[in-house]
Amino acid sequence: MNAHPKDMLHEILGAALSAVAPDKAVSKYVSLDGDTLLIDDVTYYLNTFENIYVVGAGKGAAPMAAQLEEILGNRITDGIICVKYDHTVPLTIIRTIEGAHPVPDANGERGARAILELVANAGKKDLVLCCITGGASALTPALVEGISLDDGKKVTQLLLDCGANINEINAIRKHMSIFGSGNLARAAYPAPLAALIISDVIGDNLDVIASGPTSPDNSTFKDCMDIFERYKLTDKVPVNILAHMQSGAEGTIFETPKVGDPVFDSVQNLLVATNEQALQAASVKAEELGYTPRIVTSTMSGEARSVASDIAKQAQKASNGKTPKLCLLSGGETTVTLTGKGMGGRNQEMALAAAVALDGCPNIAMLCAGTDGSDGPTDAAGGFALPDSLKRAKECRIDPQVYLADNDSYRYLKSTGDLLQTGPTLTNVMDICITLVQHEPF
Numbered sequence: 237m238n239a240h241p242k243d244m245l246h247e248i249l250g251a252a253l254s255a256v257a258p259d260k261a262v263s264k265y266v267s268l269d270g271d272t273l274l275i276d277d278v279t280y281y282l283n284t285f286e287n288i289y290v291v292g293a294g295k296g297a298a299p300m301a302a303q304l305e306e307i308l309g310n311r312i313t314d315g316i317i318c319v320k321y322d323h324t325v326p327l328t329i330i331r332t333i334e335g336a337h338p339v340p341d342a343n344g345e346r347g348a349r350a351i352l353e354l355v356a357n358a359g360k361k362d363l364v365l366c367c368i369t370g371g372a373s374a375l376t377p378a379l380v381e382g383i384s385l386d387d388g389k390k391v392t393q394l395l396l397d398c399g400a401n402i403n404e405i406n407a408i409r410k411h412m413s414i415f416g417s418g419n420l421a422r423a424a425y426p427a428p429l430a431a432l433i434i435s436d437v438i439g440d441n442l443d444v445i446a447s448g449p450t451s452p453d454n455s456t457f458k459d460c461m462d463i464f465e466r467y468k469l470t471d472k473v474p475v476n477i478l479a480h481m482q483s484g485a486e487g488t489i490f491e492t493p494k495v496g497d498p499v500f501d502s503v504q505n506l507l508v509a510t511n512e513q514a515l516q517a518a519s520v521k522a523e524e525l526g527y528t529p530r531i532v533t534s535t536m537s538g539e540a541r542s543v544a545s546d547i548a549k550q551a552q553k554a555s556n557g558k559t560p561k562l563c564l565l566s567g568g569e570t571t572v573t574l575t576g577k578g579m580g581g582r583n584q585e586m587a588l589a590a591a592v593a594l595d596g597c598p599n600i601a602m603l604c605a606g607t608d609g610s611d612g613p614t615d616a617a618g619g620f621a622l623p624d625s626l627k628r629a630k631e632c633r634i635d636p637q638v639y640l641a642d643n644d645s646y647r648y649l650k651s652t653g654d655l656l657q658t659g660p661t662l663t664n665v666m667d668i669c670i671t672l673v674q675h676e677p678f
């Protein structure tokens with residue numbers, strides 16, 4: 237008998253997540269042999285260092301830090317990480333500070349300042365190791381003088397609601413931050429610093445992931461002003477943030493550290509897990525389940541509902557194609573421009589839009605999932621669009637179009653039983669959309 241499509245989709249997602257688990261990602265690149273610490277191709281002779289500090293931030297920073305404790309034990313002098321509430325694991329030496337995400341809170345600010353203070357003590361004879369994953373931008377909201385956390389929260393919410401992409405959101409965050417945009421590296425300078433980074437952004441740009449705390453910044457104050465104008469936010473953002481960006485664009489405030497700044501001279505930035513790796517692992521599992529895998533893209537972006545209907549169209553076309561059982565894999569991160577008052581997230585909105593577009597097609601099943609286990613301000617990670625999804629909606633007497641128009645994907649999928657709820661996965665490589673297509677009905 238054929239396995240249920242929902243079970244197969246779960247299995248493929250499980251393989252993808254396991255391939256980018258933070259502890260595995262760290263142990264893949266970091267090893268210790270006596271006094272020799274090897275991080276990718278860079279050797280650190282630990283007997284030449286007086287202290288080793290471990291710091292970090294992001295949804296997956298805790299298991300990364302735990303793995304460093306496993307490898308280095310009590311050679312670690314001290315450490316602090318900032319993680320999202322409920323994203324902790326037991327640690328022995330490294331301290332954990334929990335904060336709010338995606339809209340920051342005072343705990344995150346306290347944590348970020350504590351990290352900056354800790355690494356500021358580090359000198360040339362100390363080694364700073366950083367664990368950086370997505371989520372860190374919101375979890376380390378230490379802002380420049382004159383901009384309050386409340387202002388920071390307001391602008392974050394405006395940017396999240398207007399459909400700005402992560403490059404744009406982070407250009408603004410970086411130009412208000414004393415932690416992101418290379419500022420963590422600046423605080424640690426002149427200590428050698430190695431950052432282990434899990435990417436949750438399209439293109440894996442180091443200066444965008446987590447707002448690039450250890451990376452030269454490629455964005456400018458001028459970009460920030462353009463972004464405010466593009467999304468018509470100039471009249472909405474707090475006046476002191478606008479004034480700050482304006483002064484920067486006019487050259488009266490120093491730009492963020494750029495390529496060539498000596499603070500990056502002894503910095504090693506290393507990507508240890510990416511969306512692409514998750515897609516590769518999903519391909520292997522799909523093949524084991526009898527499907528021909530096809531990675532469509534690892535740069536999926538755009539408005540969630542239109543991306544979903546494009547994938548649905550592609551799947552419908554493929555269902556009449558040559559390959560009897562196909563698994564389409566797309567990775568990336570879409571956006572939702574909020575027009576309704578409902579509740580949901582980009583993956584849930586994709587699943588709802590796909591259910592509508594597929595219109596009960598019996599041979600296509602889709603799963604849209606946030607790899608961090610959290611999609612929008614909900615307790616779900618995403619949703620399914622299954623052959624019988626619309627039938628179940630009918631039974632519940634709910635109209636998918638009405639819910640889609642109100643951006644109310646969470647309540648729709650909850651009613652039909654099509655929510656994906658994994659809880660925090662403690663990793664974060666953006667989103668994955670898995671579509672099973674076959675000639676025969678499931």
Ligand SMILES: O=C(O)C(=O)CO
Binds near residue numbers: 371
């Ligand atoms: O999630 C974050 O912190 C980002 O800004 C993208 O990595």
